[in-house]
Amino acid sequence: MLRRPEISCFAILIVVGLVSMTPARAQMGGGGGGAGMPDMGAFKDKAPFRDVVQQKGGIKPKPKETDIVVQDVTISGNFATSSDAVFQKLQTRKDRFYEFETVLADIRRLHEMFEFATYELREVPGGIAVHFKVRERPTISKVVYHGNRAINDRDLKGRAGVNAGDPLNEFSLESARRRLLDYYREEGFNQATVATVRGMNDDPGMVVFRINEGPKERIEAIRIEGNSIVTEARLKKVIKSRDPILGVLRHLNNKADMGQIDTDVQILQAYYHNLGFLTASVGRRLEYDESGKWLSVTYIVEEGVRYTVNDVKIVGNQFIETESLRDRLALKPGDHFSGTMMRKDIAEIVYGYGSFGFIYAEVKPQTVMRDENDLVDLVYSIQEGDRWKIRNININIDGEPHLMKDTTLLNQIDLVEGEFIDRRTLELNRARIERLQLLEANPAIAEPPDIRVIPVTEQDSDF
Secondary structure, eight states, X not given: OOOHHXXXXXXXHHHHHHHHHHHXXXXXXXXXXXXXXXXXXXXXXXXXXXXXXXXXXXXXXXXXXXXXXXXXXXXXXOSSSOHHHHHHHOXXXXXXXXXHXXXXXXXXXXXXXXXXXXXXXXXXXXXXXXXXXXXXXXXXXXXXXXXXXXXXXXXXXXXXXXXXXXXXXXXXXXXXXXHXXXXXXXXXXXXXXXXXXXXXXXXXXXXXXXEEOOOOOEEEEEEEESOSSSOHHHHHHHSSOOOOBTTTBTTSSOBOOHHHHHHHHHHHHHHHHXXXXXXXXXXXXXXXXXXXXXXXXXXXXXXXXXXXXXXXXXXXXXXXXXXXXXXXXXXOTTSBOOHHHHHXXXXXXXXHHHTTTOTTOEEEEEEEEOSXXXXXXXXXXXXXXXXXXXXXXXXXXXXXXXXXXXXXXXXXXXXXXXXXXXXXXXXXXXXXXXXXXXXXOOXXXXXOOEEEEXXXXXXXXXX
């Protein structure tokens, strides 16, 4: 007798199991055919699906009955800029909820792309339609330099900074005109004029720079009057303008740069102030020959009195005694004022503080003239800042910092973690590391080694 019922039940269980497994495998991407995982090789050149969805408006929220939905978004007036590029900037999009603030924000974005932008709203079945109107910025179609002879078009183009395809606006053209004019004056064409013309030969985008160069001016002679404490020969070496060398080489390095001549006035005045003539003033006089090409420059000096240091005051110091700082100063009461010595004293104070861990100390000098004609007080105002210790010592080797513990390089360094930073010692150690032949110092092959100290304030230090 056959056991058909048992066999039938077993077969039914197998069939049911197969049927129940098939959808699950399809959903998880398994199985042989049907709804398995797609071939990813076919999509390797396409943008990620998530990015595409976001560009097309993102996931649409479920609308409410009171919401107004944007049914359409259009744009007009864009000719050089593609509509796709514009829509990527907009947040107002089809099938999104309409918000007036979003439209205004889109207008601000469009103003960054176009010369002008506005909008129109229109009620349509199911919501509202938004239309953006824009006006493209005019662009330069061609740049022409007319009238230039001494300077070629390539040099003028590099200095002007405007080219075909750039936005056409008055500000950029005026800036280019001024740069060209400054360039000509630097080259000694002090009578040059540059005018800008927009549009020519039925081309509204053409820009023409009309140039009248005039003669190239050169310095024939430089004279200095009113000087008594310093010779004319010495003052001529201080300034940058030059006259003909030995009066023979008349066309070498002596172009008349009016900007440099005016700067030389400030250089001479600062030179005299540095020597203690704090009220000295300098002017200049220009004289042309009959041709208008040769220029004589005369600097007129009013030296005034030479000031003497009456008193040296130090304020703002708390951690270092005033007398200790005074003893380090080279410029003392009774000396003629010297800007050079004053700057050296400032550096001495800064390095002095740096040797005690005040690596960010600052010194601001001030000169106070007394009622007497030739006396001046010096006031050094000190901002000490925090006191810093060494937390870690790093040495940069070819751009990679390495924490130095038991190495050859560490033995060459006179710095110890936990001690106060000494600025002068740090700089001496840097110079010592650079002189070592242990590491590559050729910048064409590797960066030279350098010491990097990681500081920590005295208050935050665990040492």
